[in-house]
Amino acid sequence: MSLTAHDSDLRQRAWNAAAQVVDPEIPVLTIADLGVLRDVTVHDGEVEIAITPTYSGCPAMNMIAVEIEVALARAGFRKPKVRTVLSPAWTTDWMSDDGRRKLRDYGIAPPQAGSGRRALFGVEQVACPQCGSTDTETLSEFGSTSCKALWRCRSCREPFDYFKCH
Amino acid sequence: MTAASITVSETPLVLYVLRRADDALVLGHRLSEWCGHAPMMEEDMAMANMGLDLLGQARELYGYAAKVEGKDNDEDKLAYLRDVRQYRNLLLLEQPNGDFARTMTRQFFYAAFSDLYWRAMMASRDTTLAAIAAKSEKESAYHLRHSSEWMVRLGDGTEESHRRAQLAVDDLWAFTGEMFAVDDSERGLIDAGIAIDPESLRTQWLATVARVIDEATLKLPANDWMQKGGRIGQHTEHLGHLLSELQSMQRTFPGATW
Numbered sequence: 001m002s003l004t005a006h007d008s009d010l011r012q013r014a015w016n017a018a019a020q021v022v023d024p025e026i027p028v029l030t031i032a033d034l035g036v037l038r039d040v041t042v043h044d045g046e047v048e049i050a051i052t053p054t055y056s057g058c059p060a061m062n063m064i065a066v067e068i069e070v071a072l073a074r075a076g077f078r079k080p081k082v083r084t085v086l087s088p089a090w091t092t093d094w095m096s097d098d099g100r101r102k103l104r105d106y107g108i109a110p111p112q113a114g115s116g117r118r119a120l121f122g123v124e125q126v127a128c129p130q131c132g133s134t135d136t137e138t139l140s141e142f143g144s145t146s147c148k149a150l151w152r153c154r155s156c157r158e159p160f161d162y163f164k165c166h
Numbered sequence: 167m168t169a170a171s172i173t174v175s176e177t178p179l180v181l182y183v184l185r186r187a188d189d190a191l192v193l194g195h196r197l198s199e200w201c202g203h204a205p206m207m208e209e210d211m212a213m214a215n216m217g218l219d220l221l222g223q224a225r226e227l228y229g230y231a232a233k234v235e236g237k238d239n240d241e242d243k244l245a246y247l248r249d250v251r252q253y254r255n256l257l258l259l260e261q262p263n264g265d266f267a268r269t270m271t272r273q274f275f276y277a278a279f280s281d282l283y284w285r286a287m288m289a290s291r292d293t294t295l296a297a298i299a300a301k302s303e304k305e306s307a308y309h310l311r312h313s314s315e316w317m318v319r320l321g322d323g324t325e326e327s328h329r330r331a332q333l334a335v336d337d338l339w340a341f342t343g344e345m346f347a348v349d350d351s352e353r354g355l356i357d358a359g360i361a362i363d364p365e366s367l368r369t370q371w372l373a374t375v376a377r378v379i380d381e382a383t384l385k386l387p388a389n390d391w392m393q394k395g396g397r398i399g400q401h402t403e404h405l406g407h408l409l410s411e412l413q414s415m416q417r418t419f420p421g422a423t424w
């Protein structure tokens with residue numbers, strides 16, 4: 001079945017509406033920045049949004065699903081469906097460059113590309129989002145939410161959240 | 167308690183998924199028991215975070231078990247309305263938290279296994295299990311690193327922390343063999359490429375465990391007698407207490423929601 005011009009237009013409108021929804025725990029990031037928004041499909045005028053969880057137990061997912069429904073209803077879509085997909089598994093590599101910049105401006109160190117998640121003992125090097133120094137240390141692998149670790153800068157002495165690699 | 171237990175048609179696949187779901191729920195619940203009690207704020211958060219990862223895994227697995235079974239059950243019924251003899255988790259994971267060394271040793275033995283297990287399961291021919299594995303694998307890597315660091319800090323710490331860590335290793339060791347056990351119902355799934363043979367993970371598991379235990383200046387026990395039973399519902403006395411707390415609300419007020 002081919003996508004009609006109408007459906008294609010609807011799909012773009014639905015995507016734009018869903019893409020505005022922000023992560024309730026990091027409100028500077030939209031679900032599009034995060035890569036949580038995976039797909040939008042339109043079938044006979046009915047829209048379905050696919051999202052993927054960052055972490056298995058991420059409690060924000062239920063709220064994000066509700067926010068998407070609200071955003072789509074506001075954009076004039078009736079009975080939008082939100083579906084959770086697990087595969088392929090979410091990775092921090094999907095976070096947009098824009099998202100990384102917003103995260104840093106917000107005071108959270110963005111995930112490091114290609115860092116050693118597989119190392120048995122911690123080896124990551126993370127730049128302080130306040131002063132930029134890489135003279136930093138881990139306080140805890142587990143921070144204020146599932147996706148963050150707690151770090152401290154040895155230069156400016158500020159503790160900070162690090163969005164960990166996944 | 168007023169809500170009666172459900173019955174579950176345990177086909178090999180339903181049973182297989184339930185066993186892993188129960189592992190995740192029971193260990194996740196144990197970790198949640200530390201909430202507000204951990205030795206420091208950072209560890210309180212770490213316990214809650216890891217518990218949440220496991221709870222998320224449990225939900226996916228219960229949901230899938232219910233779907234495969236195709237009856238009236240759902241994730242909540244499977245978690246809240248089976249009694250202790252119907253639970254299929256590893257005995258290791260229901261052992262009480264004890265002191266922090268005991269909790270970390272239990273976590274370490276299991277994470278060293280689950281990390282390998284989920285990575286291998288990403289190749290399962292069952293696409294749902296492969297997808298759950300791809301998420302769980304990433305989480306397990308953090309759980310392993312966290313508990314490995316604690317094993318070293320405790321084992322190679324003070325005389326008292328070393329003593330407690332060694333005691334925990336000695337006491338929990340006999341529960342580790344069950345992770346590698348396979349029964350007839352799982353053998354068929356392994357042959358079909360749906361499950362992986364845990365025996366194939368044993369060498370690597372032991373290498374990781376030995377490396378960390380050695381770095382922690384601890385010793386692995388020489389005894390190789392292993393306690394089994396959890397996979398067929400024969401549990402230690404501890405699981406019943408855990409479930410009575412976990413299930414009390416749903417058993418007392420069936421179907422209650424927030």
Ligand SMILES: [Zn+2]
Pocket residue numbers: 128129130131132133153154155156157158
């Ligand atoms: Zn700094």
